[in-house]
Amino acid sequence: MELDLALSAGDLTRALVDVPSVSGDEATLATAVEKALRAAGGDDGSGAGGAGAAGGLEVLRDGDAVLARTNRGLPSRVLLAGHLDTVPVAANLPSRLDGTRLYGCGTSDMKAGVAVMLRLAAAAGEGAATRHDVTWVFYDNEEVAADRNGLRRITSGHRDWLQADLAILMEPTGGEIEAGCQGTVRVVATTRGRRAHSARSWLGDNAIHRAGELLTRLAAYQPRSVTLDGCTYREGLSAVRIDGGVAGNVIPDECRVTVNFRFAPDRDVPAALDHVAQVLDGFELSVEDSARGALPGLSAPAAAAFVAATARTPAAKFGWTDVARFAELGIPALNYGPGDPNLAHTRDEYVELALIDEAERVLRSYLLS
Known part of the structure; x- marks a missing residue:
């Protein structure tokens, strides 16, 4: 397939949405993005052409990630990043237009942002003047386990491509700036008892009943709110899964409660785990997953x-995003994209066309002269 980067951002979003790209199956879309970028002033893969002082793009394919950048010798560099993959389709493809809304899998999260990125890359590739050198990163496998994330792979194999004074991750934010992100840890609390026949329950010790105290603590938990750089992060400690039971006539001897702690970025992972251990003191805990958050970083000049250029008031990002990866690299990073985060992953996911156009206008004004 071919992508026409001359389409409006809204029409280009629709074209992107209509190419299914569930995590692990991004190859078709990645190839289309690569071809479009090479055609828009990029090299053809043979080493000819590419970025230069007047225009053009250097293009790199890494697995199902595609990267492009200008190399004009400007004193600053801005990086735009967006993932190509979506969650599984939920009978919401192909896309459909209903008035000012475009419905379909990935419309908000985050093919609208990808469309804006492609439009800007096309303009730069065709010679439009830029205020900064710009890097575009279109990556795979964001919606699945962290060890498959394409940005992680790029960090390992092409670290130089991620160097920037500012990274803008085009996650859905409703057209607002969301700074930093929460960290997350997931632990499994296990309660143990003694198995018995349910007709003689007094001979057993019910592990599911023992989990009642844990659930009571979680229900009574009072999360804190933390304000950093004017952004208020709300924490949360929640049971997200419970497993237990052997059969309909057996007193269970084991029950597992999965607990997720979303914490403000002033804590690191060890501090977050210590806090969970304090709240759930006395229970057997094992760590299933963890990721540090990212501080707002709003004091960084870029x-x-x-x-200042967007005239928006930043707010805290609720949830973990790949801004944390850039923060670990020492690169200030913000979330800014046209989608609605509350619609991400839903069956009725949609994006407002006006927000796509607004995001393109804002970034075009910021990046292009």
Whole structure:
């Protein structure tokens, strides 16, 4: 397939949405993105052409990730990042247009943002002047386990491509700036008892009943709110899964409760785990997953300049995003995209066309002269 980067951002979003790209199956879309970028002033893969002072793009394919950048010798560099994959389709393809809304899998999360990125890359590739050198990163496998994330692979194999003064992750934010992100840890609390026949329950010790105290603690838990750089992060400690039971006539001897702690970025992972251990003191705990959050970083000059240029008031990002990966690299990073985060992963996912156009206008004004 071929992508026409001359389409409006809304029409290009629709074209992207109509190419299914569930995590692990991004190859078709990645190839289309690569071809479009090479055609829009990029090299053809043979080493000819590419980025230069007047225009053009250097293009790199890594697995099912595609990267492009200008190399004009400008004193600053801005990186735009967006993932190509979506969650599984939920009978919401092909896309459909209903008035000012475009419905379909990935419309908000985050093919609308990808469309804006492609439009800007096309303009730069065709010679439009830029205020900064710009890097575009279109990556795979964001919606699945962290060890499959394409951005992680790029960090390992092509670290130089991620160097920037500011990274803008085009996650859905409703057209607002969301700074930093929460960290997350997931632990499994196990309660143990003694198995018995349910007709003689007094001979057993019910592990599911023992989990009652744990659930009571979680229900009574009072999360804190933390304000950093003017952004207020709300924490949460929640049971998200419970497993237990052997059969309909057996007193269970084991029950497992999965607990997720979403924590403010002033804590690191060890501190978050210590807090969970304090709240659930006395229970057997094992760590299933963890990821540090990212501080807002709004005092960094490049981030402050973007906030000033957009005239938006930053808010805290609820949830974990790949801004944390850039923060680990020492690169200030913000979330900014046209989609609605509350619609991500839903059956009725949609994006407002006006927000796509607004995101393109804002970024075009910030990046292009």
